[in-house]
Amino acid sequence: MILKEMNEVSRNISTKVERRICAESMGRCMNPECKVELFKDSGDIMEKAHIIPYCDTKDNSYENLIILCPNCHTNFDKNSAFSAGEVEKWKQIRKAEFERFFSKEYDTFEDLKNEVAPLLSHNQEIFENYYSENQRDLWSIFEGVILSNNKMIRSILKHNTKLIQNHSQESYSNLAIVQKFMLHIDEFEATRLSKEKIRHVLFPSEINSLFGIEPLVKDFMPSVESIESLIAVLQNKGEFELIVLGVDNPYIQVIKDSTSEKIYLNDTPRLRQMYYDYNCFRKVNVRFESLNYALKYIKSRGLNFNFLNINNLKEVKVNGIKIVFVYEYCLSKIKLLQLSPEEKCAVLNLHNWNGESCISSDAYEIAKEMKVTLLTMDKFYGYINSINQKR
Template sequence: MNRKAIVENVKRRLWAESMGRCMNPDCRAELFIKNSDIMEKAHIGAYCETEDNSYENLIVLCPNCHKIFDKTGFIDENIVKQWKEIRRNELENFFSVELSSFDQLKEKVVPLLSENYSIYKSYYLSGNKFLWDKFEPQILSNNEKLKLLFENNRTLFQQHSYKEYSNLELIQKFITHVDEFKITRDDGEKLREVLFPQEINSIFGIMPVTDYILPSTESMEELIKVLRKENLIDEVMLGIDRPYILLKNREKIFMDDTPRVRQLYYDKSCFRKTGVRLESLNFALKYLRSRNINFTYVNQDSLREIKVNDINIVFVYEYCLSRTFLSCMSPKPNYVIVNLHNWNGSCCISREALNLADNFEVKLLTMDEFYGYINEIK
């Protein structure tokens, strides 16, 4: 007699709940080994007697435990049902927890995301459909754990009233993807509305994305200060296409890896009001490098003041640099102050500010003037 096929949503639920291990609590053997899986779906009540393919009558076991249960009769059906309950509780208790910090969450999440990415890269991107089909259940299992972790730790993610600026919105998108991926896994034609958001790997520092540089130089300076205090920074590199912070473990935090930088700002309380736009500052420093002009930072925690040939240059970003603004700065004599906001040439600096600059013995420059000044001092 031909057996009835197990309904796909039942398979998916079993795969996800198994956590990739035999559901016998005294065994817990890994079910995904090298290039294959040893997962077996066992009927709790014998199929020949019940023809029951329901979720309640199925359990995921390794071949050894399945053989012992089916062939020897040494294990009572009620015991096997308890195994399922134990695994369900383990899944809930282990992953449905509220953690106290993003670092704690990251410790649990990174191995799961990394394994998923490795499977995706090794089998899906290489076009190995056979092995991709074999290992998709492991992704289902990992996704279930990630979903529980994310749902119970939403407060640890940066959020914004505008969805496009919110990491929490990306987390919600991932949860939707998990549900859709589970439902459509065995469809002949997989029509998915929500693909895996690559920004999730960015948030957890697994794989950077190239996005845009968040505007606040002040926020980046605060992050640098915090990381330096934690003795993590080796170098800060600006004035290049993809500016970055190099950590002592040789890992790079790219400043245009927006989801990750947003999360770091949020986690380390570094969000500050924008005074100087970081992208504009980076552009000015790129010009210096393009002319092979070396510069150093006057203060290791400040990006807005540099020294070139013993000349202190301070960058500001003002719609129109005013006398009041300059007065509040109280610049030291012989400083050069550059207004990065180059909206209308010389009009970006008021006449009153230029007059006051003579009293302070400082030089005020628009960006157009900055280019010429740099070529003179080269």
């Protein structure tokens, strides 16, 4: 069957079948002795071939269709270089190859990420270059690449769900994000909506965060102690460079393979996965959002702060004065004694649930004997301004 005839009958091939055979091909000719790439920068060379001639069967089913390059298509249809039985076996060979290559179970999430991230990046590049730039003709062509990439990603993820952080509550679960993404892949292959934006909305942007493709600004995870634990792990691995707090998008800067990268502390899916991988989930004693807010205010007054110990983010020095941050429903005398703050330092209760009542009268009394300044958030602003005036 010549190409012109093929194009005419292909109009009768259902969209579902087209997308299925395209995904099956993984972007390469299905001839196991060829496997030439079918998608080029200028377009695709993909051709849909009937295993049993359409003129004999009128069969446009998935089982009777296969993706070939132009050379193999011509050799099959016109030159009779392959029998129908041989070509039919190519589908089984490709299926077996796919299972062998993309059902591997990895030991770590980092290994999994190294396989999945390039495929996700390729998909994002295609979407941004062709769909977002309104090059719909090229988008229609290169959707085939996304179909192939998605098929590989789905199989890899399916066989490695044990490496993904999970939680019984869906909003706290990276596995829930992955499961949603796999549903999106199934829907993407099965349908081709006329309003493509509707389908794109189904893509969970959290998946790009999880695999380090693009940060996603979400709510801060609450535990300062978890961040401290992560810093300790990164230090042991020789990957920690610095932490930047007191800004809208605080981050940890890491170095790996001579490359520096920022891990934003509001890039929730990625940070959550790192906590899971490195066993860094810790009980919340001090809430990170409250701490970062206080540090932002210090900076807004033109003051700098320094951590006394990078493994303890709850103590800083500002203009020579040590400030200790706590988060207590009501700071009591017993808690203050447990802290054992040094003389002339300030202890700030970030909780601030009820103004002055956030600190007990007994705590205020013992603080005078300890020569320690106790601060609610209401008093904190004036205290920082007074430090600023003493510079």
